Amino acid sequence: MPRRQPADEADLTRRLEAMSLKEKVTLLTGGDAWTLTPVAAAGLASLALSDGPVGPRGTSFGGDTPPALLFPSPSSLAAAWDEETAYETGRLMGLKARNMGIHVLLAPTVNLHRSPLGGRHFECYSEDPLLTARTTVGFIKGVQSTGVAATVKHFVGNDSETARMTYDARIDARTLRETYLPPFEAAVREAGAWVAMAAYNAVNGTTMTENRELLTGLLKEEWGFDGVVVSDWQAARSTDASALAGLDLVMPGPEGPWGDALLTSVEQGRVPESVINDKVRRILRLAARVGALDGMDGPGAALQPEDTHARMRELAVRGSVLLRNDGLLPLNPDTLRKVALIGPNAIRFAPQGGGSAHVTPEHVVTPLAGLRHVLGEDVEITVHQGVFPHSKLLPLDAATATDPVTGAPGVRLEYRAADGTLLSEEHQDPAAYWFPLNLGEGVEELVARTRLTLQDSGTHRLSVLGTGHHTLHVPGQAPQTHDELQEGDDIASLLLNPPSHTFVFPADRGETEVLVRVRPQRNLPYPITLLGLGYDVPRGSDEGELDAAVAAAAEADVVVLMVGSDADTEAENVDRTTLALRGRQDELVERVCAANPRTAVVVNAGSPFLLPWADRPAALLWSWFPGQEGGDAIADILTGAEPGGRLPTTFPAAEGDAPVLSTHPVDGRLDYTEGGLIGYRAYQASDTAPLFPFGHGLSYTTWEYQDCVVTGDLTRGLAVEVTIRNTGGRAGREVVQAYLEPLDDGEPRRLVGFASVEAGPSEAVVATLTVEPERLTTWSDGGWVARSGPHRLQVGRSAADVRLTAAVPRSS
Numbered sequence: 001m002p003r004r005q006p007a008d009e010a011d012l013t014r015r016l017e018a019m020s021l022k023e024k025v026t027l028l029t030g031g032d033a034w035t036l037t038p039v040a041a042a043g044l045a046s047l048a049l050s051d052g053p054v055g056p057r058g059t060s061f062g063g064d065t066p067p068a069l070l071f072p073s074p075s076s077l078a079a080a081w082d083e084e085t086a087y088e089t090g091r092l093m094g095l096k097a098r099n100m101g102i103h104v105l106l107a108p109t110v111n112l113h114r115s116p117l118g119g120r121h122f123e124c125y126s127e128d129p130l131l132t133a134r135t136t137v138g139f140i141k142g143v144q145s146t147g148v149a150a151t152v153k154h155f156v157g158n159d160s161e162t163a164r165m166t167y168d169a170r171i172d173a174r175t176l177r178e179t180y181l182p183p184f185e186a187a188v189r190e191a192g193a194w195v196a197m198a199a200y201n202a203v204n205g206t207t208m209t210e211n212r213e214l215l216t217g218l219l220k221e222e223w224g225f226d227g228v229v230v231s232d233w234q235a236a237r238s239t240d241a242s243a244l245a246g247l248d249l250v251m252p253g254p255e256g257p258w259g260d261a262l263l264t265s266v267e268q269g270r271v272p273e274s275v276i277n278d279k280v281r282r283i284l285r286l287a288a289r290v291g292a293l294d295g296m297d298g299p300g301a302a303l304q305p306e307d308t309h310a311r312m313r314e315l316a317v318r319g320s321v322l323l324r325n326d327g328l329l330p331l332n333p334d335t336l337r338k339v340a341l342i343g344p345n346a347i348r349f350a351p352q353g354g355g356s357a358h359v360t361p362e363h364v365v366t367p368l369a370g371l372r373h374v375l376g377e378d379v380e381i382t383v384h385q386g387v388f389p390h391s392k393l394l395p396l397d398a399a400t401a402t403d404p405v406t407g408a409p410g411v412r413l414e415y416r417a418a419d420g421t422l423l424s425e426e427h428q429d430p431a432a433y434w435f436p437l438n439l440g441e442g443v444e445e446l447v448a449r450t451r452l453t454l455q456d457s458g459t460h461r462l463s464v465l466g467t468g469h470h471t472l473h474v475p476g477q478a479p480q481t482h483d484e485l486q487e488g489d490d491i492a493s494l495l496l497n498p499p500s501h502t503f504v505f506p507a508d509r510g511e512t513e514v515l516v517r518v519r520p521q522r523n524l525p526y527p528i529t530l531l532g533l534g535y536d537v538p539r540g541s542d543e544g545e546l547d548a549a550v551a552a553a554a555e556a557d558v559v560v561l562m563v564g565s566d567a568d569t570e571a572e573n574v575d576r577t578t579l580a581l582r583g584r585q586d587e588l589v590e591r592v593c594a595a596n597p598r599t600a601v602v603v604n605a606g607s608p609f610l611l612p613w614a615d616r617p618a619a620l621l622w623s624w625f626p627g628q629e630g631g632d633a634i635a636d637i638l639t640g641a642e643p644g645g646r647l648p649t650t651f652p653a654a655e656g657d658a659p660v661l662s663t664h665p666v667d668g669r670l671d672y673t674e675g676g677l678i679g680y681r682a683y684q685a686s687d688t689a690p691l692f693p694f695g696h697g698l699s700y701t702t703w704e705y706q707d708c709v710v711t712g713d714l715t716r717g718l719a720v721e722v723t724i725r726n727t728g729g730r731a732g733r734e735v736v737q738a739y740l741e742p743l744d745d746g747e748p749r750r751l752v753g754f755a756s757v758e759a760g761p762s763e764a765v766v767a768t769l770t771v772e773p774e775r776l777t778t779w780s781d782g783g784w785v786a787r788s789g790p791h792r793l794q795v796g797r798s799a800a801d802v803r804l805t806a807a808v809p810r811s812s
């Protein structure tokens with residue numbers, strides 16, 4: 001009879017003893033980019049790891065990734081302010097991971113929104129440690145309930161992307177303990193995360209993969225973490241120092257700084273074998289937990305619920321934040337005849353951000369499809385882009401590109417010698433984003449051929465992503481050339497933020513076969529040359545497009561105007577340089593709102609942007625990057641589904657108002673001089689009014705805060721009962737927030753508890769908030785101390801909308 005997991009330690013010891021030193025050390029570096037080497041002697045199967053925070057992508061990175069489930073981005077999940085919603089998300093992702101053969105999900109990302117320019121803002125939860133920690137705990141428990149490991153990342157101080165491999169985050173002990181570590185601590189101590197990822201950056205002088213104080217002293221010894229510490233991809237850059245610091249697993253492999261070098265270190269006595277054994281034991285323990293040891297039961301069947309898509313749609317509704325509403329929403333479809341759907345994000349909807357979190361969704365419900373579903377066929381919907389703010393074109397798609405040899409959707413890729421001889425060829429998927437080019441012996445040129453089906457006559461755009469000398473051949477036209485050369489050898493930049501050049505060419509409607517020749521850039525240490533082809537249909541002049549959109553707005557009963565960003569604007573490895581919406585989007589909003597006061601603006605973005613026109617539209621909805629069911633979720637809210645979200649981060653009125661803006665290290669150092677004063681706490685400290693405060697979000701009903709009863713004290717923790725009444729005409733959901741304000745030391749308030757409640761019309765409900773004693777302590781002189789002095793609790797709808805105040809009983 002197979003035994004149940006988790007494995008007992010004696011069993012792990014037996015398996016460990018069955019392995020040779022060579023097998024052990026080999027196991028400690030990935031067998032490839034996404035899997036570990038199996039060890040038959042230990043009954044250990046190959047463990048598979050996959051990104052990430054918006055759903056498991058699978059064990060590859062590019063156009064050949066399997067269709068996945070694309071969930072709302074983490075900033076949307078945090079906006080639900082609800083641990084159960086996070087649990088549900090984690091659970092659905094875990095089930096999908098199991099079905100894809102994934103043992104370890106590389107999520108959640110629990111770094112904080114320190115600067116709104118942070119490139120991975122969309123991938124992180126919030127500016128607040130408590131909201132981040134609660135979301136983290138729910139998510140990890142959900143993932144691990146399916147027998148898949150969650151990976152809490154990036155430990156720690158990886159709150160921005162500029163020079164992320166090398167910068168040294170200087171963070172004082174109190175700030176680390178009170179602000180940046182709590183999500184990690186909750187992940188380990190409360191949720192029991194099975195994997196943690198060491199970040200690229202250094203903290204206080206030591207790079208995180210070598211940071212013994214934080215990896216061993218804090219994570220493993222103080223918090224009792226018994227899982228695996230994996231390096232971020234390519235973050236391990238030393239042998240002995242990282243092995244001795246507490247790093248357990250180097251990824252990716254099979255190359256890397258451990259391998260034979262680590263074997264030698266053990267043989268020469270620099271790294272004790274007991275250190276290796278501890279790492280291997282942790283991997284075996286992980287394997288036991290995820291069902292990858294033979295003779296042990298796996299975690300059981302993983303059945304994806306049949307209504308998964310409906311649940312994902314509901315998750316996106318939960319996260320969407322209604323920022324303003326002058327009464328336009330919800331729309332009543334029965335009263336509508338003509339709707340104008342306008343804006344760049346209406347045409348090119350952004351369900352997700354960019355970088356390693358990117359997945360290939362099985363489908364995406366666009367806003368147009370979503371509106372069609374709720375409005376039916378009788379309402380006319382006109383669609384206009386208005387402006388084109390994107391820096392890159394979308395990849396080719398099946399409707400546009402055909403492999404001229406097979407006739408299947410895609411591209412024919414030929415590998416040619418210097419004299420033009422064809423050496424080999426292959427078919428590529430049209431949207432292939434990462435052509436896996438290992439150029440091979442004698443290959444001097446790549447030729448990509450595809451038959452384009454052009455729906456309109458006019459000026460077409462074709463873009464080439466990647467480096468090299470590019471030539472575009474279109475029948476009957478002179479060839480066009482472009483040199484795209486990369487400086488330096490940063491392969492991560494090339495993969496995560498590839499350069500793109502757009503060629504334009506005139507052509508009539510119909511079919512035409514185009515050919516792109518690429519001569520690789522030879523001075524790069526890796527073979528990737530061509531990453532993909534993009535295409536865009538002919539469009540009119542910017543002025544003409546804007547005018548057409550405004551005219552359509554004027555003629556409609558109601559306008560749904562979608563602006564925002566995309567996976568190039570918000571992506572890993574680069575921070576943003578501005579909070580402004582790209583291109584002429586602000587102008588588009590101003591003009592459309594002037595043309596039709598019945599305009600609902602929907603912002604489709606993962607991070608805060610400046611909205612200088614925020615008071616113009618009759619309604620303003622923030623949809624984030626809402627995942628594959630996003631179009632339906634947006635339509636649901638516009639027509640009456642309760643918008644569940646509250647902002648997990650402060651939206652500044654002006655760029656200079658953001659308490660921390662720059663993400664640029666100075667002399668390699670990123671000084672967190674602001675200490676714990678980030679987000680709403682900093683706005684309060686400097687008496688600056690944000691555009692929309694942390695915690696803000698409207699419901700379709702109205703709420704009266706009636707009573708607040710606080711029991712307990714600063715040492716024992718608090719129980720807070722808040723009575724609220726739904727004073728509107730329909731059922732709704734409210735997020736009750738409690739902030740603790742010290743009265744004698746001038747420190748700004750901080751969130752200490754929240755709870756969401758639902759109530760029908762006229763119904764009163766009691767929201768119960770529990771504030772554990774740990775949330776009432778401060779870090780001082782190397783330890784936690786209870787707060788003293790007079791404090792009050794402020795209860796309300798956001799950090800700036802306090803409805804009730806109660807004194808906090810002093811410790812007895």
Ligand code: BGC
Binds near residue numbers: 051106153232356
């Ligand atoms: C990212 C990680 C990710 C890893 C694997 C890194 O660039 O920082 O978050 O899990 O790549 O894709």
